[in-house]
Amino acid sequence: MxxxxxxxxxxxxxxxxxxxxxxxxxxxxxxxxxxxxxxxxxxxxxxxxxxxxxxxxxxxxxxxxxxxxxxxxxxxxxxxxxxxxxxxxxxxxxxxxxxxxxxxxxxxxxxxxxxxxxxxxxxxxxxxxxxxxxxxxxxxxxxxxxxxxxxxRFVPQVIGNEEAPKNESFADGFLEHPHYTRPAEYEGLKVPEVLQKGDHKAIGKWRQQQSEEITKERRPDLFRPHVCPVYMALVHHPVVNKNGELVTTSITNFDIHDLCRTSKTYGIEKCFMITPVEAQQGMVRYIKNYWMEGFGATYNETRKEALDEVEVAASIEETCLTIEKNHGSRPLLVATSARPQKKTISFNELQALMRSGKKPVLVLFGTGYGLATEALDQAQYLLEPIKGSGNFNHLPVRAAVAIIMDRLLGR
Ligand SMILES: C[S@@+](CC[C@H](N)C(=O)[O-])C[C@H]1O[C@@H](n2cnc3c(N)ncnc32)[C@H](O)[C@@H]1O
Structure with missing residues (x-):
């Protein structure tokens, strides 16, 4: 350079x-x-x-x-x-x-x-x-x-170790953990024991904890709890209609734009539009391309950034395989539903899971009248529903996505 x-x-x-x-x-x-x-x-x-x-x-x-x-x-x-x-x-x-x-x-x-x-x-x-x-x-x-x-420092080869800029302060939104070198004790101050034992897993955990604590204390503006990679998907099949019948809904342009903006705002890895209909998949790609490379790319650069989040998949399974390819492990599937369900995971529990887990998480949102039973059954977890102040229970999916992502990932 x-x-x-x-x-x-x-x-x-x-x-x-x-x-x-x-x-x-x-x-x-x-x-x-x-x-x-x-x-x-x-x-x-x-x-x-x-x-x-x-x-x-x-x-x-x-x-x-x-x-x-x-x-x-x-x-x-x-x-x-x-x-x-x-x-x-x-x-x-x-x-x-x-x-x-x-x-x-x-x-x-x-x-x-x-x-x-x-x-x-x-x-x-x-x-x-x-x-x-x-x-x-x-x-x-x-x-x-x-x-x-x-x-x-970001130009390859300049600092000799390509990993270094990735591990230093600010790289992943945290300040770096403390460093020590020999002697093991100096003026009565000892090097933390965990660093002297050679257990790399324990050292990694200690460093992550220190890094989080220091960031929280000194730079609360930067602090965002460490979370596993999070993906979301808007499912157009399998979903149900108002009569409970299995249907495939149509993708809307609004959903693409609003979901990818929410996705970008909350640091989601990718936002999948799931539909088995090839013409609909083509439409999503066409819209994405317009904002990534067509007139839209120069007209509105922040929209270009957001649209980069969007991916298309034919099914929930195909989405899982793509994520698995990126991270080497299959994602934990978390379904969402507006209807009260028997056994759900709370927002706090899911947050804790995302913070402790290494596996990616895929949060599924249903269109129409919600995810069909077969989609709910595929998921390992069902997230508790959002509760409004009254009995009306028909939030638009775009609003539900924003509320849920804010509760899980917002500062
Ligand atoms: C004395 S400063 C001019 C300050 C200017 N009159 C003002 O009040 O904004 C002279 C030059 O120093 C550089 N400079 C001063 N402070 C800077 C900063 N915080 N970041 C980058 N450049 C700075 C700029 O190139 C600037 O033109």
Whole structure:
């Protein structure tokens, strides 16, 4: 991956980039870092890059007629795909953003100084603004170093161990567990016994617990209890109609959109639309494709993200096989029903099961008048029904899905 940095002070960047892991990664070809001197693009006699702000006030502002041609020139010469202005007004940089940026082959980081840059530069050549935190530093160079460093860690081979970024803080929404090295006791403080015994299962459990506790205490905003992979499916067959007869219902566009948005919101792995009717399967694929690759993909990018959740399957069994292929074990099937049933699992019990279990869970939702007996019989668990305040018991399935997922996975 290539990083281009447009700055007034390239010299302060190089010492950091040329040492240690980033230095090695550059030598081995995993990343390339190019620092461009902004002043080289100042065509005026004094090579000045800034001027006084319109409207008065302290500080100087980078001139658009220097920065815009500079960015355009670097983009054209080096095939830059994405231009970022480092700015305290940008969206806050985080793990997810670093991972996202690592997918580009080449990015350009624009470093401001003084009061910042002329707003028209943003309008004309900048794709996004990124801030490294809620404070102001004197220039964008330090911010560029932070971004290059964090993004590089996601570039294969840069940190030598492909697993490392997956296990570190923020990777799965948790802060990392504590680390210890020798000696086993220092100033009266001992390394926890479990780490010294070599029982890897126990060590894994201890680390997970520590990680959860630390996250809950220090970053409640991040905390989401660890759960097994959760899938959901909207079943169109086998379901019953109002007379209790076995039927196949039709898929609706609303269901596809609303369920995949709920699915994405609650971190569900995939949202299956189950129907044996091939024309209906084709319709789901057509709609998904429209939002993933057709006009919809550019019209609404968040919808594209959500539609990526949708999968089609001909039956509950086919859904189970697909999940088994992903995780190496068959999912536990949890059926839902609005009708009171004899033996159900409560929301709390299912939550506990999802937290302790390694096996994936597939939650089944019925259309029409609900899942048919044969679908209910296939499931290992039947979830307790949602109870409203009165006797009316006909929640739309889209509402039921959202309520149930919020009770199971909401913060
Ligand atoms: C002194 S700052 C300008 C601050 C600006 N006048 C404001 O109040 O928003 C100069 C430059 O430092 C960089 N910078 C400052 N704080 C930053 C932050 N939190 N994240 C990223 N870049 C920052 C930007 O490139 C900015 O143009």
């Amino acid at each position: 290539d990083f281009h940095i447009l700055t007034l002070i390239p010299e302060i960047l190089k010492p950091y980039f040329n040492e240690s892991i980033l230095g090695r990664a550059q030598k081995e070809g995993g990343i390339r870092i190019f620092c461009h001197q902004l002043r080289d693009y100042a065509a005026n006699k004094h090579q000045s890059v800034d001027d006084r702000p319109y409207g008065g006030g302290a500080g100087m502002v980078f001139k658009p007629d220097v920065v815009v041609p500079a960015v355009r020139d670097i983009k054209a010469k080096h095939g830059v795909e994405h231009v970022i202005y480092l700015s305290p007004k940008g969206a806050k940089f985080n793990h997810q953003k670093a991972k996202e940026l690592s997918k580009y082959k080449s990015i350009l980081l624009l470093c401001g100084r003084y009061e910042g840059i002329d707003e028209r530069v943003l309008d004309l050549v900048v794709d996004e603004e990124i801030s490294i935190g809620d404070y102001v530093i004197t220039g964008g160079e330090l911010a560029a170093q932070v971004v290059v460093d964090a993004v590089s």
